[in-house]
Amino acid sequence: xxxSLMRPSSELYPxxxxxxxxxxxxxxxxxxxxxxxxxxxxxxxxxxxxxLKANLPGLKRENVKITVEKNTLSITAQNPEKEQKVxxxxxxxxxxxxxxxxxxxxxxxxxxxxxxxxxxxGILFMTIPKVEPKQKKxxxxx
Numbered sequence: 001x002x003x004s005l006m007r008p009s010s011e012l013y014p015x016x017x018x019x020x021x022x023x024x025x026x027x028x029x030x031x032x033x034x035x036x037x038x039x040x041x042x043x044x045x046x047x048x049x050x051x052l053k054a055n056l057p058g059l060k061r062e063n064v065k066i067t068v069e070k071n072t073l074s075i076t077a078q079n080p081e082k083e084q085k086v087x088x089x090x091x092x093x094x095x096x097x098x099x100x101x102x103x104x105x106x107x108x109x110x111x112x113x114x115x116x117x118x119x120x121x122g123i124l125f126m127t128i129p130k131v132e133p134k135q136k137k138x139x140x141x142x
């Protein structure tokens with residue numbers, strides 16, 4: 001795990017900070033040991049939300065887990081095929097049969113309570129709505 005001083009500040013350069021956080025979280029995860037491959041994904045920002053599309057070939061929704069902690073979205077997928085034993089002579093074994101993971105941080109406030117997710121033909125589709133940032137509030141001193 002990398003010390004917190006090495007982690008980028010989200011206040012300065014929020015987009016760069018978000019990219020660096022993604023890199024740091026995926027390279028040096030602070031939670032449990034994550035095994036597996038980073039799933040390929042597309043993340044598109046619109047005016048109202050983020051749209052995520054992630055490739056999870058051959059997996060069913062009961063094998064995919066999406067969690068949120070602070071401002072980080074984590075997607076993990078367990079591939080049950082990785083534990084299957086094959087009888088006979090294997091001439092080629094090229095398909096990836098391991099687990100997938102991905103952690104994403106967002107540079108703008110998002111509503112994790114209103115995420116919509118669906119898995120269709122091996123592609124995870126998610127819509128992550130943005131929320132208006134809280135306005136600065138001045139506190140009066142009595």
